[in-house]
Amino acid sequence: MELALGAIAKVGGLLGIGGGGAAAGATSAGLGGASTLLSALQAVGTIAGGLAAAGASKDMAAQTELQAGQEKVESTQRQTQMKRTLLQVLGENDVTFAAAGIDISGGIAQQARQTANRRAADELTIDRRDSDFRRAMLKMRSQGYRRQANSQIGGALLSAAGGLISTGLNNAGRGGASLSSGAVDPWAGMRIA
Numbered sequence: 279m280e281l282a283l284g285a286i287a288k289v290g291g292l293l294g295i296g297g298g299g300a301a302a303g304a305t306s307a308g309l310g311g312a313s314t315l316l317s318a319l320q321a322v323g324t325i326a327g328g329l330a331a332a333g334a335s336k337d338m339a340a341q342t343e344l345q346a347g348q349e350k351v352e353s354t355q356r357q358t359q360m361k362r363t364l365l366q367v368l369g370e371n372d373v374t375f376a377a378a379g380i381d382i383s384g385g386i387a388q389q390a391r392q393t394a395n396r397r398a399a400d401e402l403t404i405d406r407r408d409s410d411f412r413r414a415m416l417k418m419r420s421q422g423y424r425r426q427a428n429s430q431i432g433g434a435l436l437s438a439a440g441g442l443i444s445t446g447l448n449n450a451g452r453g454g455a456s457l458s459s460g461a462v463d464p465w466a467g468m469r470i471a
Contacts (some may be wrong), residue, residue, distance in 0.1 A: 317445035321438035328434020332427040337424035346416035353409030357402055364398040 368391060375387040382388075 313445055313449060317441055321441050324441065325434050327372040328430050329432075329436075332430040335423045335427035335430060339427070342416050342420040342423060346413045346420070349409060349416065350412050353405065356405055356409075360398060360402055360405065364394060365391045367394055 371390055371394065372382050372387070375382050375390075395459050
């Protein structure tokens with residue numbers, strides 16, 4: 279914030295915004311000073327608004343990153359539950375086949391086991407891919423929020439600088455402080471004869 283205000287003050291100083299209009303008379307100087315003060319306050323407000331918006335965007339980025347982490351945890355829980363269900367189904371099938379007097383180490387029992395394993399592997403792969411996709415989308419959204427925050431700060435600084443430049447040019451056009459018109463020399467008191 280201090281860096282931004284320092285940059286705006288420097289731009290304002292270069293444009294002669296801060297100087298009074300001694301040559302333009304008391305009324306013109308008062309209006310120029312009020313205009314300059316109003317412009318400076320507006321610039322500070324613009325920067326503060328940009329910083330607040332950027333802060334909100336950064337908060338959204340952090341929240342989105344947390345959602346990506348939560349998605350990973352939920353995905354692991356879903357996959358663990360799928361594996362448990364597979365083991366339960368395989369166990370139930372083995373009991374059913376054994377109760378029916380069917381050898382569980384081969385034939386139809388072995389084929390049913392392989393089919394259940396293949397289906398479970400497919401389900402796990404699909405869930406993993408979906409989860410990876412959702413997490414990638416959340417990370418991209420987070421990056422977008424961070425870029426938005428940087429743009430908001432830059433936009434606020436440019437808008438504030440533009441307002442100060444506009445005020446400086448308006449003051450110069452009204453006969454206020456201007457280096458080109460020769461009306462007021464801001465370095466006059468600092469020059470050594």
